[in-house]
Amino acid sequence: MAYSLESKVIVIIGASQGIGASASSRLAKEGATVVLGGVSEERGAAFAEELCQAGGKAEFQRADLRDGDSLTKLMDDVVQRHGRIDGLLNNGADLGLLAHDFDAVNTDIEVFRASLTANLEGYLWACRAAIPHMVRNGGGSIVQTSSLAASRADTTMIGYACSKAGVDALTRHVAVRWGKENIRCNAIYPGMIMTEKAHGMLDAGVLPIEAINRFTPSPRLGKPEDIAALAAFLLSDDAGFINGQIITVDGGLHQLLIRSLDPFGIASEAQE
Numbered sequence: 001m002a003y004s005l006e007s008k009v010i011v012i013i014g015a016s017q018g019i020g021a022s023a024s025s026r027l028a029k030e031g032a033t034v035v036l037g038g039v040s041e042e043r044g045a046a047f048a049e050e051l052c053q054a055g056g057k058a059e060f061q062r063a064d065l066r067d068g069d070s071l072t073k074l075m076d077d078v079v080q081r082h083g084r085i086d087g088l089l090n091n092g093a094d095l096g097l098l099a100h101d102f103d104a105v106n107t108d109i110e111v112f113r114a115s116l117t118a119n120l121e122g123y124l125w126a127c128r129a130a131i132p133h134m135v136r137n138g139g140g141s142i143v144q145t146s147s148l149a150a151s152r153a154d155t156t157m158i159g160y161a162c163s164k165a166g167v168d169a170l171t172r173h174v175a176v177r178w179g180k181e182n183i184r185c186n187a188i189y190p191g192m193i194m195t196e197k198a199h200g201m202l203d204a205g206v207l208p209i210e211a212i213n214r215f216t217p218s219p220r221l222g223k224p225e226d227i228a229a230l231a232a233f234l235l236s237d238d239a240g241f242i243n244g245q246i247i248t249v250d251g252g253l254h255q256l257l258i259r260s261l262d263p264f265g266i267a268s269e270a271q272e
Contacts, residue, residue, distance in 0.1 A: 004237040006031035009082045011074065013037045013063060013126055014092025016047040019145060019190060022224030023089055023231045028056030030232060032087070035078050037063035037071070065092055065122025068129075075129035084137040087235040088130045090144040090167075093160070094118035101159045115159030120166040127174055131183060139182025141235045144171055145227075146187040146246060148254055168246055175244030184243040186234050191250020193222040218251030 010027050014020040015036035028034045028051045036058060038044045044060035051058035063074040078085055097118070100111045123144055134140030149157060150164035167187060174185035192212055212221065226249055233239050234247075248254055 005232065005235065008032045008086040008235070009035065009078065009084055010087035010089065010235060011035045011037060011078055011085060011126075011130065012089040012091065013065060013071070013122070014090075014145075016040060016044045016060075019193065019224050019227045020089070020091040021047060022228040023091070024058065025051060025054075025056075026225070026228040026232045027235070028054070028058050032235075033057040033082060034059075035074070035082075036060045037074050039064045065126075066094070066118050068121070068125035071122065071125040072129040075126070075133060079133050085130050085133045086137070086140050088126060088140070088142045089231055089235065090123045090126050090142070092122075092145070093147075093163070098157060098160060101157050103156060104158050107158050112159040112162070115163045116166065119160065119163035120170070123167055124170060127170065127185075131174070131178060134183050135178065135181050140184075141239070142171075142174060142183070142185040143231050143234045144185070144187040146171070146189055148189050148191070148248070148250070150189075151246075152254075171246065172244050179243055184234075184239070186239075186242060186245045186247065188227060188230055188234075189246060189248040189250065189254075190227050191222055191248065191253045192216065193224055193227060193249075212253075216251045216253050220251070222249065222251055 005027060010032045012020055012024050012034060015024045016038050024034050024036055024047070034051065034056065036044050036048050038060070039062065041060070041062050044062070048058040048060040061074050061077060063070045075085060094114065097111055097115050101107055101115060127142060130140070130142070144167055146167045147164040149161040150168045154161060171185050171187040174183065230247060230249055234242060
């Protein structure tokens, strides 16, 4: 199905690999002008050119979830070039922190703060930079990549879990605060999505693929395109009455929550 994305201007943060890249490709194919934000200028510019060569409308601008000024500049520049922002996809997390992210007693407070900065504060900066432009333009849609870690307990990853729980709270806040001004905000919980990183973990023997398949009710594992399809729908006018929702896309795996199977979808997250 081709959703109503023709001529929309959509900003994607964390856009050049994994879920972000798949969503960018889907949105470009469906007629949106996609503005890719990320930290790798070489990779981002090359991916934007790839999308244009395929017939889409895409451009890249450097933006870092750890740098609020860069996110504000991104949104302002997009409006200067295109006149408006119709949609925003907040995607990504600093997964390099996970190696130092333990429990509430043993995690260094600076690691905890860094998790909140990259995984939550960056989303907040992007929202606060985009929302005023959306209000002036009559509305818009925001989609945020969250995680099952936000709603499930674990013995480790306290910083990551708190940051993603904050993303859920931010999602609901934006939905109820600006809903009357025609701004919608929803979040997605990815499950075991086989991104490039997940395939790398599989090749390294980190992921128990046979067990994952056995405990996933669906007949296959997830693909980045599965998340992209939902993101495209939520960013479209067809989802005009969906607001403040946290939607899980995991083939039913969370119904059989098993820690060793990476139920929080960390392997699937984009790293920008």
